[in-house]
Amino acid sequence: MINMPRANHWDIFCTVVDNYGDIGVTWRLAKQIANEYSIPVNLWVDDLASFSHILPALNPFKKVQSFSGVNIIHWAEPLPIGFIAGDVIVEAFACELPEQVKNQLLHLHQTDPKSVPIWLNLEYLSAEDWVEGCHGLPSLQANGLKKYFYFPGFTAKTGGLICEQNLFAQRDAWQADTANKLQLFNELNLKGIKAEDTVISIFSYETQALATLCELWQQGAKKVHALIPKGRSLHSLTHLLPCEIEALVPGQKIVHGNLTLHILPMTNQQSFDRLLWSCDINIVRGEDSFMRAQWAAKPFIWHIYPQEDDYHLVKLEAFLKIYCDNLAPEIAENWSKLNLAFNQAQQSAVDLHWQNLNPVSLPLLQHVKQWPINAINDADLATRLVQFVKNS
Amino acid sequence: MKTAHEIRPGNVIMLDGSPWVVQKTETTRSGRNAAIVKLKLKNLLLNSGTETTFKGEDKLEDIVLDRLDCTYSYFADPMYVFMDAEYNQYDVEAENLGDAANYIVDGMEETCQVTFYDGKAISVEMPTTVVREVIYAEPSARGDTSGKVMKPATITGGGKINVADFVKVGDKIEIDTRTGEFKKRV
Numbered sequence: 375m376i377n378m379p380r381a382n383h384w385d386i387f388c389t390v391v392d393n394y395g396d397i398g399v400t401w402r403l404a405k406q407i408a409n410e411y412s413i414p415v416n417l418w419v420d421d422l423a424s425f426s427h428i429l430p431a432l433n434p435f436k437k438v439q440s441f442s443g444v445n446i447i448h449w450a451e452p453l454p455i456g457f458i459a460g461d462v463i464v465e466a467f468a469c470e471l472p473e474q475v476k477n478q479l480l481h482l483h484q485t486d487p488k489s490v491p492i493w494l495n496l497e498y499l500s501a502e503d504w505v506e507g508c509h510g511l512p513s514l515q516a517n518g519l520k521k522y523f524y525f526p527g528f529t530a531k532t533g534g535l536i537c538e539q540n541l542f543a544q545r546d547a548w549q550a551d552t553a554n555k556l557q558l559f560n561e562l563n564l565k566g567i568k569a570e571d572t573v574i575s576i577f578s579y580e581t582q583a584l585a586t587l588c589e590l591w592q593q594g595a596k597k598v599h600a601l602i603p604k605g606r607s608l609h610s611l612t613h614l615l616p617c618e619i620e621a622l623v624p625g626q627k628i629v630h631g632n633l634t635l636h637i638l639p640m641t642n643q644q645s646f647d648r649l650l651w652s653c654d655i656n657i658v659r660g661e662d663s664f665m666r667a668q669w670a671a672k673p674f675i676w677h678i679y680p681q682e683d684d685y686h687l688v689k690l691e692a693f694l695k696i697y698c699d700n701l702a703p704e705i706a707e708n709w710s711k712l713n714l715a716f717n718q719a720q721q722s723a724v725d726l727h728w729q730n731l732n733p734v735s736l737p738l739l740q741h742v743k744q745w746p747i748n749a750i751n752d753a754d755l756a757t758r759l760v761q762f763v764k765n766s
Numbered sequence: 767m768k769t770a771h772e773i774r775p776g777n778v779i780m781l782d783g784s785p786w787v788v789q790k791t792e793t794t795r796s797g798r799n800a801a802i803v804k805l806k807l808k809n810l811l812l813n814s815g816t817e818t819t820f821k822g823e824d825k826l827e828d829i830v831l832d833r834l835d836c837t838y839s840y841f842a843d844p845m846y847v848f849m850d851a852e853y854n855q856y857d858v859e860a861e862n863l864g865d866a867a868n869y870i871v872d873g874m875e876e877t878c879q880v881t882f883y884d885g886k887a888i889s890v891e892m893p894t895t896v897v898r899e900v901i902y903a904e905p906s907a908r909g910d911t912s913g914k915v916m917k918p919a920t921i922t923g924g925g926k927i928n929v930a931d932f933v934k935v936g937d938k939i940e941i942d943t944r945t946g947e948f949k950k951r952v
Contacts, residue, residue, distance in 0.1 A: 391798065468800055468821050495821075498797025508794070508804050511819045516827055518782035523802070523819045661797070685795050 383414035383460035385491075387449060389469040390421035395679075397425050398662035400466045401444075402536050402643065403496075406756040408443035410539055413760075414460075418449040427640050462492045462763055464524075483519050492766050493519065494759075499526040499535070499661050501693040506531040510762065522766065526755055528696055533762070534755040541647075541669055542746060548651050549671075555652030562649070563625030564601060564636045571597045572734075575638075575653040576607045577663050578677040584610045584657075586721040590728060592631035601653065603638040611635070655733050657716075671743045673709075673733040675716050690717055697745065702737045709738070768828045770803040770820035774944050775864040776881055776891035778810070780827045785810045787881075787889045789864035793822065793945070808862065810883050832882040836890075838874050846870060848880050848890065856880050856887040866892045868925025869943055892943040897952055898922050900937045903929060916948070 384407060388400040397419060404417040419425050422434040425446075433439060437454040438447050448454055449472070457475050459482060465471050471479075482490045495513070509525040509532045526533045548554050552569050559567045567573060574591075578584060584607060591598035602608055608619050614630055615622065624639035641649065646663070650656050650670035658667040659677040667674040676693070678686045694713060698706035708731040715723035731738075753761075773779065777788045790806035801822025808815045820826070836848035836856065845857040846867075858880065860867065866878070869892050879891040903919035915931040921941070929939060929948040940949040 467797065497802070498800075500796070502794070504792070504794045504804075507792075508802060508819050511804065511817055513820050513824075514781045514807075514816070514818045516781055516825075679798060681795065681799050685799075688795075 383416060384462040384464065385416045385418060385457075385460055385475075386464040386466060387418045387469055387471060387475075388420070388466040389449075390419065390424045391467070392660070392679075394424070394428055395660040395662050396467050397421075398428060398643065399536060400464075400496075401425070401429065402538075402662070403464075403466075403756060403759075404444045405442045406536070406538055407760070410756060411760055414445070415443070416445045416447055416460075418447050418453075420449040422446075422448055428643055428646075430640070430642060459489075459491045462494065464494045464496050465521075466496045467498060468495055479519055480517055483517070490519065492763050493521040494524045494763075495521055497523055497525045499665070500689050501528050501696050502689060503692070505529075509533055522762075524759065524762065528693075528749055528751070530751050534751065534753055534758040535665060535749060536756065537665075537669060537746075537750055537754040539754070545647075545651050545669065545671065548648060554648075558645075558648050558652050562639060562641070562645075564599070564638070565625070565627060566634065567599050567636075568597075571599055572655070573599045573601065573653045574655045574657065575649055576600055576602045576657045577605075578607045578657050578659045578675075579680070580606050580609045581677065581716065582610055582719045582721055583716040583724045585613070586724045587728060588614060588630070588633055588635075590725060591633040594632050597632050597634070599634050599636055601636045601638050601649070603640060607657075668742075668749065669746050671746055673738055673742055675713055678717055687714070687717065690714065700744070700748075701741050705731070705735065705738050705741075767825045769822060770805070770824045770826055771801050771822040773803065773805065773826060773828065774891065775866055776879070776889040777828050778831055778881065778883065778889070779807075780829055781807075784812070785829060785883060787862065787883070789815075789862060789889075791865070791944075806864065810888060831888075833879045833891075834882070835877045836880045837877060838870055840872070841870075846890070848878065848887070850880075856882075858887045858890055862889050864889070865946060866890050866943070868921075868927070868946070869896045869898065869923060869941070871898070871923040894944060895940050895942055895949060897938050897940050898925070900929065900933055900935055900939060903933055903935055906931050906934070 386400055386404050388397055390397050404415045407413050408415045426432040426434050453472055453474055459478055479490060505525045505527045506529060508523055511523055513521040513523055524533045526535060604619060604622055622637045624637050626637040628635040647666055650666055656667040656672055656674040658664050658674055660679050664676050678690045680686050694710040698710055708727050712727035712731055715727055773788055773791060775788050775791055778785050786807040786809050788805055789808055792804040794802045796802045803820045803822055806817050834850050836850045839847045839849045844860045846863055848856050876893045876896055880887050881889045898921040900919050901922055904917050916928040917931050918926060919929040920926050927946055927948055933939060933951055938952050940952050942949055
């Protein structure tokens, strides 16, 4: 193998697992590293078709293209372009690097060890205590290479949370003027929403808890608009739909009592943020939309990715514990129980705790505003990651 | 080869040409059911220690060293002394016992495996399960009998583990020494 020239770029590798989650996180991180730290970034993605749902301008058939300062490269075997190691290699969410890349790392290790890039495994976000003890530890490979496990997290001893530096200022400016949300709803072809109506976005997995909430909203005293993209959430609401899910079109309205379901078009990440900022309550899932719902400073329900043996409930409770730390006990209890019930599809408990919670109560609204500031904990993930690389 | 998930305290693995004895393992669950394994290792050539992490399915080269069935004899600070069937004694440093130290008690009859490297006893592997008496546990608060609600407890020898809420002081319990998990009341 020839000794290839090195550049100061970062390579981020991502395999798309469930359409939008993993790629959502890595795309945000890649943009942030490129734009806020002026570091050239190559983002290698194995499924450009899924990626194009959150980056509509992306051509799924093009091997190399550039957006927002990031080179996006189709990760196929063999790699469509020659791989040149830069300063950092990130394997997102424990994906397995291509053999071509691992071979080059080994070659550098054997010929010029100082030139081996920092190799990181970016792990999933968790609020559990053990994360602090594992964050930043090396993983000693049998061939002498060293990989570091980088764990996002909510405390100062973890890798932090992905959040762009100007995000909160943009959000505040958006939320300061009600006209912004009405204009967004109009742009998304969501008709008939008035400023005083309750608007709830829904981006969850399948659960009968949604059916329970919809029944409550139908019979409620106030108009509720539920904004739902075509996808997994709707599989739990087929009894409310006039046709098959595939036949629904973005912008379509379905009215049941005081509830209006609106079919959302797919949006890019910026529009999705604005949507979360504009809704009164957000029901989100996984990791990426979960974080964006927190940054939206609005009440939310988190539908966590289900794991074997109900282990996701351990992760959910770990988050609820830290999130509720400064919240009034009665509200904290209701909000926690609502999230737990939603994640276990306990319909009567969802019904009870939703009614008890009053998601627009003043202490809860104050808490959701303050939480993002506390959670950032001095530095976001990209800032800590760049510093980690400098120190390694 | 073993996966990181299968590695146990007392195993010896090869990394970058050096043998490392595993002193402690800690398995946690990351996203999408993936396991993360944290190992506390000691380099047998340099006598230096480190902590490292692996994905649960990462393959590690475990090396087979000489092993002898032994029983625990006594503690002579900082050495645990074990004895084989022919009454030969072997000293094992306390820090090399790792989690096995949680289950060592005077008079224990279980057979342990002592591992040797370069003629020196370097680690001890406990039987897969042991039975120990609970010497401290909080009272059962919730009346739970399902075994799913857990609480901290102390066992003979001073080891601390989580046990089912229905377990009381004086109960004898079976513990999986590979994971440190409570199995059942016996």
